[in-house]
Amino acid sequence: MPNRLIARLLLCLLLFTPLADANQPEPHMQPTLRVGITEVPPFVIADGSGGWEGISIDLWRAIAERQGWAFEWQPMGFSELLQAVEAGNVDVAVGALTMTAERELLFDFSHPFYQTGLSIGVARAPKTGLLQSLKALFSWGFLSVIGGLALLLLGVGFALWLVERRRNPEQFGGTAAQGIGASFWWAAVTMTTVGYGDKAPVTFAGRLVALIWMFAGLIMVASFTAAITSALTVSNLQYQIRGPQDLPGSTVATIDGTASARYLSEERIVGQGFTNLTDAMRSVTAGETDAVVYDRPLLQYRNQQLGRERLDLLPAVFDQQLYALAVPTGSSLRDDLNEAVLRVTESAEWRLIQRAYLGEQQ
Structure with a gap:
């Protein structure tokens, strides 16, 4: 009798042990990463059909493919994105996030993937000549x-x-x-x-x-x-602006609440705020403002879409900025993310990505 009882117990153990193992997660399975994004062309662009493209989007896709990471997009406003990464509601924030000391106190940055700065757009100077x-x-x-x-x-x-x-x-x-x-x-x-x-x-x-x-x-x-x-004459106040030293005394268009608006305020330059970059650039063409100051790659991208209203972008780049991906403080992704950012940005693929959205001139 005791032997039968022991045998039954061993049989039950053998029957239920595989079921218990099958219910356990595979040790190599990883959760789907929550990737927060906010539209900021040409780094994050809504393609009109529910998808996303852009410099930062292509960068992240290349990183995720290298690392074997599954992910899902979580679109939100810019201020919401910063709050989400600070609170840990997203695993990584992708866009055109400028690295600043104030933001570093709230969350962690990856290695920078893009170096840029502010640039100036002025109305196109008319061609000179007899005609x-x-x-x-x-x-x-x-x-x-x-x-x-x-x-x-x-x-x-x-x-x-x-x-x-x-x-x-x-x-x-x-x-x-x-x-x-x-x-x-x-x-x-x-x-x-x-x-x-x-x-x-x-x-x-x-x-x-x-x-x-x-x-x-x-x-x-x-x-x-x-x-x-x-x-x-072919020169007026707009055409006399050749760099940031010529901005004082001019009315300069920019976007409210951005690094460019802060720069104008610190330099005591009269700024006129707009809610979007296209309106700011068109105000220069219409003669309502003398110039526009904003991040150079964003000016380059929008300028390609203005057609006959296109501005002249001055070559000078000032108030240098670094763009990076952001993760919650202490995130376990940071080390792998840093390595992946360096590998992608050192590749020929990265140069092709930039050229696709910004043209030959970076």
């Missing part, structure tokens, strides 16, 4: 100045003709059209100080008109010269 000069001469502003001047000359000529037509018919006589035409000619040559001497008033009233017009002509010539210069 552009002729276009300026036939602009509405320039033609309106010419029209106003012609009306003024006609008015002065008409006044002179009224006082000279009877006592000086040899020079200002004939029909009304002939007399006014002669007076118009006299007013023009007098204003330009040419004074051919072929016509001159002889009455007191006529000479008084001539004296007034001589002094007024000096002012008119100066004003006319200024109008021509203004119409033909």
Whole structure:
């Protein structure tokens, strides 16, 4: 009897032992990583069909493939992303996160994968040359100045003709059209100080008109010269900006709550905040602001999409910044993530990723 009982116990143990082993997780299985992202082209871009692409997205996919990590995207706003990684609600944050001392106190960064800085965009300078000069001469502003001047000359000529037509018919006589035409000619040559001497008033009233017009002509010539210069010039405040040292005194567009807005505030530069980069860049094209300051790769990407409204991006890069991935403080992923970031960014694949979104000029 005791032997049967022992045998039954051993049989039950053998039957239930495989079931217990089958319910145990495999030692090499890893949980699906929660990857927090926020849209910030060209690093994180919604493709319009529920998917994601961009520099940081392609970087993370290459890292996950190398490491054999399964993951799921968790899109959220930028401030929410920072709070999520700080609280450990995501395993890694992917985007265009700038490494700062303040953020390092809240969570950990990987090795940087992208070095950049702020850059300046200004309205495109018009092409110079004979054709552009002729276009300026036939602009509405320039033609309106010419029209106003012609009306003024006609008015002065008409006044002179009224006082000279009877006592000086040899020079200002004939029909009304002939007399006014002669007076118009006299007013023009007098204003330009040419004074051919072929016509001159002889009455007191006529000479008084001539004296007034001589002094007024000096002012008119100066004003006319200024109008021509203004119409033909190819430089204005926007085109005089050649670097960050030229920004003081200008109105500069940027995005509220970003590193660029903080830079303008620290440098006491007048900034006009916008909610998105495209509107900020278009404000420069429209002449509402003199320049835009923002992260260079983001300016490059948006500039490619503006078409005829495209800006000139100055070559100077200042206020250097480093982009990195972020993980909760003390995350076990950090060491493997650092190694993977270095391997991917040292590969030819990384250069192709950047070129695909930013073009040849990095």
